[in-house]
Structure formats: C-alpha cells, structure tokens
Amino acid sequence: MTQPQTQATRPTVTYTQGDIVLVRDAERFWLGKNGHTFVGRVERSWPHADTRKVLYDLTELSGNRTRAGIDPDYMRLLPPADAMHDIDTAPLSEPDTGALTPAAVAWLRQHLAQDTAALPAQR
Structure with a gap:
C-alpha cells in the first residue's frame, strides 16, 4: 500500500530591496556541483514577461x-535577529573573551574604539 505524500507549504514571502537572503541554485544543487548556495542582497524585483511570476535580481x-x-x-530571508544572535547573547559578564564568537568580539572592539574617542580626556 502506498503512503499518501504530504507536501510542505511555506508562506509566500515578498522580498524588498536591501534584504539579505540565502539562495540555492537548484540545478547546481541537484547535480551535486559546488557553489550551489550563496548569500545575496536583493537589488530589485520584476515580473517575468510570460509567467508574470515575480523574480529577483541579487548581488x-x-x-x-x-x-x-x-x-x-x-530564496530564504536571513533575518537580522539571526545574524546578530551571537552578539545579543554574548556572555559579557565572563572574563574569558574566548567564549565570544569572533563576530561579537569584532563588533565590541569597533564600538568601544568609537566610544573612547568621544570621551573627554582624563585629568
């Protein structure tokens, strides 16, 4: 007896200019070729002339x-909350900076450098 197939449904997403997305080149993926997935930034959207399906141009x-x-x-949206999760959850109370991810350390260094320049000179 064959099992009925279920199909996952995903909500329709409309991407806007500037959105950061994860993209999979389906043909390269199914052929087992390298470089089938990449991160891109949405530049514009436009309807296909024949099908009227909205397509996207990315960088x-x-x-x-x-x-x-x-x-x-x-395409899948890469939400800012996910990209910033390591910084948002960094254990800042711990003296071991090795517990921080490199992205969190870089962000903290950049902001600390900017903030110290704005401080008045010590007397």
Missing part, C-alpha cells in the same frame, strides 16, 4: 557579482 555578497532572474522559491 552575491561573497563576490559582489550580480545574479539576475532568481526564483523566490529558492
């Missing part, structure tokens, strides 16, 4: 390369 962040006509079915 690939790792190589600053433009990718045109990306199908949103193969």
Whole structure:
C-alpha cells in the first residue's frame, strides 16, 4: 500500500530591496556541483514577461557579482535577529573573551574604539 505524500507549504514571502537572503541554485544543487548556495542582497524585483511570476535580481555578497532572474522559491530571508544572535547573547559578564564568537568580539572592539574617542580626556 502506498503512503499518501504530504507536501510542505511555506508562506509566500515578498522580498524588498536591501534584504539579505540565502539562495540555492537548484540545478547546481541537484547535480551535486559546488557553489550551489550563496548569500545575496536583493537589488530589485520584476515580473517575468510570460509567467508574470515575480523574480529577483541579487548581488552575491561573497563576490559582489550580480545574479539576475532568481526564483523566490529558492530564496530564504536571513533575518537580522539571526545574524546578530551571537552578539545579543554574548556572555559579557565572563572574563574569558574566548567564549565570544569572533563576530561579537569584532563588533565590541569597533564600538568601544568609537566610544573612547568621544570621551573627554582624563585629568
């Protein structure tokens, strides 16, 4: 007896200019080729002339390369909260900076350097 197939449904997402997304090149993925997934920034959206499906033009962040006509079915939004999670949850009360991720340390160094420049000179 065959089992009925279930299909996962995902909500329709509309991406806006500047959104950071994870993109999978489906053809490269299914052929087992490298470089099938990348992070991009949405530059614009436009309707396909024949199908009227909305497609996206992106800038690939790792190589600053433009990718045109990306199908949103193969895109996922990378929320800022996820990107900043390590900084938001960094154990700042611990003296061991090794417990912080490199991104959190870099962010803290950058902001501490900016803040100390604004402090008045010590007497």
